[in-house]
Amino acid sequence: MPDTPLHVDDNDRYARLRLIPWWDQERLRRxxxxxxxxxxxxxxxxxxxxxxxxxxxxxxxxxxxxxxxxxxxxxxxxxxxxxxxxxxxxxxxxxxxxxxxxxxxxxxxxxxxxxxxxxxxxxxxxxxxxxxxxxxxxxxxxxxxxxxxxxxxxxxxxxxxxxxxxxxxxxxxxxxxxxxxxxxxxxxxxxxxxxxxxxxxxxxxxxxxxxxxxxxxxxxxxxxxxxxxxxxxxxxxxxxxxxxxxxxFQRREDCLSHETYAAPIELPLQAGRHTAADLFAAVRPHLGDGDLQLSLDRDLVVSLACGRCDAVQRVLQPLSLVGLGRATCPQCGELSQPQIVHTVEPDHALAGERLASLGIPPYDIVRVANRDSEGVFLLAGDRREVLGSLDQP
Ligand SMILES: [Zn+2]
Ligand SMILES: [Zn+2]
CATH class of the missing domain: 3.40.50.720 (NAD(P)-binding Rossmann-like Domain)
Structure with missing residues (x-):
């Protein structure tokens, strides 16, 4: 029930705010x-x-x-x-x-x-x-x-x-x-x-x-x-x-930040539960057949390889989380080189990994392309876990 400025409810904590002509408490509540x-x-x-x-x-x-x-x-x-x-x-x-x-x-x-x-x-x-x-x-x-x-x-x-x-x-x-x-x-x-x-x-x-x-x-x-x-x-x-x-600020048309997505298609997938292969299966009806490719928004460190003693550590974490301490070879102390991937394809060794292991957080929007089209997909299965009781956007 919209309050009119003439009626002030003493039990309404927003009563004074509602006196502001343009104030819309219901809009704020939503x-x-x-x-x-x-x-x-x-x-x-x-x-x-x-x-x-x-x-x-x-x-x-x-x-x-x-x-x-x-x-x-x-x-x-x-x-x-x-x-x-x-x-x-x-x-x-x-x-x-x-x-x-x-x-x-x-x-x-x-x-x-x-x-x-x-x-x-x-x-x-x-x-x-x-x-x-x-x-x-x-x-x-x-x-x-x-x-x-x-x-x-x-x-x-x-x-x-x-x-x-x-x-x-x-x-x-x-x-x-x-x-x-x-x-x-x-x-x-x-x-x-x-x-x-x-x-x-x-x-x-x-x-x-x-x-x-x-x-x-x-x-x-x-x-x-x-x-x-x-x-x-x-x-x-x-x-x-x-x-x-x-x-x-002057808008720069060559700025790298201006990518805008279409409205994502919602998939009942969860980053912590489903694999890249599950994702590919779920997007096929939307993208059709063809060579699918999942783009990773975060550079993924798959492993760290030591150039001196050939020790390899498996990492599977976004680059920004991998610190220098981690990069030190546990066997010889030399600094290891990261193996980094930006994309995953269905025949890739990583396709069997859970999306979370590919650096994709819960409730993310992922990009999958085939040869001639690209789609963006929301991992909507995570909504409840991430946003709790908030069911609607
Ligand atoms: Zn810009
Ligand atoms: Zn080493």
Whole structure:
């Protein structure tokens, strides 16, 4: 029942919000927002979304709560130290507002979160501290045409960037040579990434997280309501001078992030249960006969081979999860070379592996091609496990 502004129900926690002429509480109740990162910014964003009653939240973070988080994280308590940030944040959100369904996705956004989670979101909010994860989130959002709002903070300064696929400039369009250099540094050495994932231990004053997290949430609320929000633009705030300006990114037509998928066909498959061979069997009715090929979105390290003593270790993990420690030959200590694959075919030795072993997370959207057409397929069998009670997108 829509409330009229003239009637205020004292038991309605949203009564004051409903007085805002354009506010639509029912729309917010139905909305899904994916928050990537549960650090200082993520805490502010989740708190705000919970307070206003955004109905379905998902939160991704691979880290655990530490004492140093307690000065900037309203959802964490000292007793939470050592527990996954995603779990703790989700519990705190439920306590803040029991109307909100929240799904904790503890894990790395690059390897653990299926594209279906991005597709089901009305808005993705990036609360990240490194370029690599932002670039990944950007590409995911483009593939499934979900708008995303990036936030960044340092000391007293902050920035909010809004991207609206498919037409606006994207995060990568705004990347500089220096941004690419800093990302590549993390992939230097023998293709394997440095173990040090502590990319962003950027010092910030908690107030800037409130400001930028507040602005990110506000832009998300506008997007959910269908209010005009220009995409491909940044709001930059200089906290020392209390000055701000807006800037617009130039869309680069040769940008590598602009791939957009068609609506995926849903298959009742699960990444942890079904193999690539099962997938090929399931897509044949849609793609017809011909030489099928599954494209892997994450470079898959099949094995590590030592050049000195010929020792081979089987790995089957995405490249970004394979650290230098793992690459050291257990027999002679020499650095091993990774054998990497990007595609799997039905006659490939890997076709019998479960999709999860090929680096495909649950509820992902996978691409399978035959000679003249390509299809995208959602592993819909994982929906319940990944998103819990949330049955509809
Ligand atoms: Zn771009
Ligand atoms: Zn060796």
């Amino acid at each position: 909305a899904c927002v994916l928050v990537v990162g549960a650090g200082a910014l993520g805490n502010e964003v989740l708190k705000n979304l919970a307070l206003v009653g955004v109905g379905h939240l998902s939160v991704v973070d691979f880290d655990v709560v530490e004492a140093a988080n307690l000065t900037r994280s309203v959802l964490f308590r000292a007793r939470d130290r050592g527990r996954p940030k995603a779990d703790v944040a989700a519990e705190a959100v439920r306590e803040l507002n029991p109307d909100v369904t929240v799904t904790a996705l503890p894990g790395n956004v690059l390897t653990s979160v299926g594209l279906g989670v991005f597709r089901d979101a009305d808005v993705v909010i990036g609360c990240l501290d490194n370029r690599e994860a932002r670039l990944w989130v950007n590409r995911c959002c483009w593939k499934v045409s979900t708008p995303w709002i990036d936030g960044g903070i340092q000391e007293l300064n902050g920035v909010v960037k809004v991207f609206t696929p498919p037409d606006s400039a994207c995060y990568e369009c705004g990347m500089t040579e220096n941004d690419y250099r800093l990302i590549n540094l993390r992939y230097s050495c023998p293709l394997l990434r440095q173990e040090d994932l502590a990319a962003g231990r950027v010092p910030t004053v908690p107030t800037i997280a409130s400001l930028i997290g507040g602005l990110q949430t506000q832009e998300a609320l506008k997007l959910i309501h269908g209010l005009p929000v220009p995409g491909g633009e940044a709001f930059v705030f200089n906290g020392a001078a209390s000055q701000s300006y807006r800037t617009r």
